[in-house]
Amino acid sequence: MEPFVFFIFSILTLGGALGVVTTKNLYYAALFLIMSFSGMAGYFVLLDAGFLAAVQIVVYVGAIAVLILFAIMLSRKVMTRNEPLLNRQWGLGLATAAIFFFVMLAVPLNVKWPLSNEVSSGNELVQLGLAFLGSYVIPFEVVSILLLVALIGAIILARDTSDVEVE
Amino acid sequence: MTIPLSWWLISATALFSIGLYGVLSNKNAIAILMGLELMLNAVNINLVAFGRHITPLEVTGQIFAIFVIAIAAAEAAVALAIIIAVYRQRTSINVEQLDSMRF
Structure with a gap:
């Protein structure tokens, strides 16, 4: 059961994050950001951190995402002006992010952590x-x-x- | 069954990389800020996952995550205020055009 829930929240979180960086419309990017933050709140519930999940919803979805939406609305001329959002070095940026991901992947796959089997109270x-x-x-x-x-x-x-x- | 620690770490690494790509490849200041928020959240997932799997009887990981959230909120407020001030002066928040302090 838990892996299934984990995959659903992963799709929400990572899919939302991918939407943030790939969509051309800044307003949609902010809505994708809200989706990603909600998925992370689900992550925290799975990690036995219920209070943090509530904080995630209240602070990130309720405050930061709305603040970003306000800033987008206040600078709306940028949104309607049909120019690409990506800068000239986006290929290098993509390569850097991909290299970072595959290098850092070695850590969770190889390191043996001193895991504890105790259950929190x-x-x-x-x-x-x-x-x-x-x-x-x-x-x-x-x-x-x-x-x-x-x-x-x-x-x-x-x-x-x-x-x-x-x- | 509980989720193994490595799944959380891989998921958080992917999220951090997506945020890194967003920060490096956008020219809109608000889009860069959104990438930053994703990176901060990936760090939070790591902190809570380590706390849950290595020291489940203490809440140190969650405390650090709450401090990160508080500082991210302060950072977002100040950054968006700066972006709005810049937009008011230049009617543009393209970071490639904000080069008046360049040598």
């Missing part, structure tokens, strides 16, 4: 909460400050300054 949400406010409290606070800085920075960068009165 199923209360990973409790463990996550304890870890975030325990041993990972400083990175947690730093990330919250980073998000605040990014929020303010994004507003200042994207603000239209043309009709602001200078005092």
Whole structure:
């Protein structure tokens, strides 16, 4: 059963990702990106990471993909202007990506990992909460400050300054 | 039966390579950003899969994945703000034309 579900989510994830890089319409690319993110949420469910699957849906599908759609809409003249999306070096890019894939494939096929057969206790949400406010409290606070800085920075960068009165 | 670790790793490698191709071969800044998001997600899959198969009693892999998600969100917000600011000034987000800082 599980391999079957894995293949369905793989088709969603990898097919969506292929759609992102091959479609000519940027708007469709963003919709393919949503499909890929949803498949990844399924991956996380299969990996016993239910909380992460919820975060994936809320943050990636709900926030980042919608943000990208907004940016595409705001720069729509680029979309309708019928020019190719690929640059001149796309062949080299394809070769680099393919070489990277086949070289890195040697790692999962050859390395023997120190696998563990224990099964998680199923209360990973409790463990996550304890870890975030325990041993990972400083990175947690730093990330919250980073998000605040990014929020303010994004507003200042994207603000239209043309009709602001200078005092 | 549970999925072996190598399947996750191969799937994540394929996803990372697709994202890498998207970053290297597009000239639209938003398309490059979408490739970047795919690469970050491939890393997340690897982190969670390693955590699930090597240290199933701890949640360290998931914690790192959550930090990656938070930083990806910040990065996407700032990058799209920059793209919109550039578009407003030049009515183009073609990265091949953004060369005014080139020596």
